[in-house]
Amino acid sequence: MFYTSMASSEGTTFHFSSLSLQNLTLLGDSYLRNGVVGLTRETGVPSSSSGTVIYNSPVTFLDRTTNSTASFSTKFSFTVKNLNPLSSYGDGISFFLSPDDQTLGSPGGYLGLVNSSQLTRNKFIAIEFDTRLDLHFDDPNDNHVGLDVNSLNSIKTGDCNSIGIDMKSGNSITAWIDYWHDGKNLKVFLSESIDKPIYPVLDMDIDLSQFLQEIMYPGFSGSTEGSTETHTVTNWSFTSFGIRHAKPRISRPHNVTDNTVSKNPAIEVPTDAGNRHKKIGLAIGILGPVFFCSVLIVFGYISFKKWRETKTDMSIQAELLTGPKQFSYKDLKAATNGFHSGRIIGHGAFGSVYKAILASSGTTAAVKRSKHSHEGKTEFLAELTIIACLRHKNLVPLQGWCVEKGELLLVYEYMPYGSIDKVLYQESEHLGFLKWSHRYNIAIGLASVLSYLHQECEQQVIHRDIKASNVMLDANFNARLGDFGLARIMEHDKSPVSTLTAGTMGYLAPEYLQYGKATDKTDVFSYGVVVLEVCCGRRPIEREPEGHKMINLVDWVWELHSKGAICESVDKRLNNEFDPDEVRKLLLVGLSCANPDSEKRPSMRRVLQILNNESDEIVVPKMKPTMSFSHSLPLSIEDIIVSCSDQDEEEEEARASLEVPIIKIE
DSSP states (O other): OOEEOOOBTTBOEEEESSOOTTTEEEEETOEEETTEEEOSOOOSSOEEEEEEEEESSOEEOEETTTTEEOEEEEEEEEEEEESSTTSBOOOEEEEEEESSSOOOOOSGGGTTTSBTTBTTTOOOEEEEEEOSOOGGGTOSOSSEEEEEESSSSOSEEEEGGGGTOOTTSSSOEEEEEEEETTTTEEEEEEESSSSOOSSOSEEEEOOGGGTOOSEEEEEEEEEEEEEOEEEEEEEEEEEEEOOOOOOOOOOOOOOOOGGGSOOOOOOOOOHHHHHHHHHHHHHHHHHHHHHHHHHHHHHHHHHHHHHHHHHHHHHHHTTSOSSSEEOOHHHHHHHTTTTOGGGEEEEOSSOEEEEEEOTTTOOEEEEEEEEOOHHHHHHHHHHHHHHTTOOOTTBOOEEEEEEETTEEEEEEEOOTTOBHHIIIIIOGGGTTTOOHHHHHHHHHHHHHHHHIIIIISSSEEEOSOOOGGGEEEOTTOOEEEOOOTTOEEEOTTOOOOBOOOOSOTTSOOHHHHHHOBOOHHHHHHHHHHHHHHHHHTOOSEEEOSSSSOEEEHHHHHHHHHHTTOGGGGSOGGGTTOSOHHHHHHHHHHHHHHTOSSGGGSOOHHHHHHHHTTSSOOOOOOSSOOOEEEOTTOSSOHHHHHHHHTSOHHHHHHHHHHOOOOOEEEO
């Protein structure tokens, strides 16, 4: 349970006895599980990791009009423990205040606060709880607290050993941070109980007003470097107070007395005039209500017509989550040049995607558009409600939404290189850029975000449509997963629910086709196909250059693996400019994920560990398990495969009329 109060002119106060995505943004490797935020990866083998959790709403700390600065106090409980006692410890966590809600730094001694390649980029005020001695940042020891301002070289530190606290003990530790602006004083207290100690571990006189900005976001960060240390935050309270806001000036009304008002002598009115006024008054008394009723009828008709036009929009808006920005239809229409066909950059399960130039910021965005329909509304709400709560560096960031004029619109950050399939098959000018290092990094990024969706979210998210056209590339060729129109939320450790089979042929797991049950393992199968596609530069199912025979990519690579020549499947356009060991590893990962037996497929967390050299590779059998189809199919297997090579629109029509094949694994 959690309780939170809204910000007011007096300050901001909230209390979370357990943490929720409703009020928090997760970045990097951070995750939420059972009301507890983990800031770094939970792995039994040494790894490098960094993550951040940030309060969604900005907090006012400075009012320049009155030149006043807020005081603040925060209390939270955290745990630092080592999953493998033989592994090294480090690096720690921090509580910070940042001018933006996207603070994420590098792993290691940078504590997830500072970017290792741009040390002065991130601005922050932070209290670090450091569990590693890093001489580069003048650390006194491996168990200290320090105040950091825009740098990890602490202004002042406090030794936790002096108060008998070992932050690496694995015990729950409660921290109190109090800043009193009027007294220009900062104190940090630590305890292994719920009682606040009398003496602080860090006590210093400092004026933070020179570093605080008008609005800032409070949050936590954590990092590791070659260790199995984990960092979790279990509860959090925060309050700010003492800021003075300018009061509006209200002009005082003039006092009115009998002496300031001229008195006119009484005028006698003739009797005839009085009768005439009575008649006029009687007429007004009768006609007035008639006129008023007429106005009400006209107003009611106009209002009812307007209500009918906006009823659908309002019903959808009522279901939307607060958070993403609401755009106006007028602005998005102008940004897409009237939804001109020349601005279309793609199609998805939801609808067409347009390139947009937002006049308000001058930035480029991608706008997904669909007309109102039952299916359109369902997919729209599925995509919005799911992705609005997700925060990961390998997701396409959602910027906002719009429901107007019978339209459903989602606004995403624009991905300059488009989807993987376009880079691999359509846009030859990009082939020179998609080097092997980019391809390997794409596989890692996609594995990272799927691990987050499957195992690190409060509720498990099954994407159900992992394919090359739904994996976008940002300006640095990092993979960004998009199109959550078919995604489903599930409780962890719950049995999958049978649904109508959805997705794209060629990427669908055999058991999903047979039973219609989507699980995390069906996403793993699709990931394996995408990995092979990226390695080999070939579509999941394609026709032989000469002849009419269809080639299944998974079968083709597995056959080469059985001959001990799996590396021969790599994309010839790479001109042998790759690391053979990485090629072999990634191809075997792809095959292990595409195993027809779902029980033999690894979890996405295990895949990520393998690709990051944090876990041993999975042994892939030389021979792929054979599959046989029942003889009662309405179409031959070749007919099914042929239909898979058509465009997305044709695939949807084919699936609508195609009975699901019965697949048996022998």
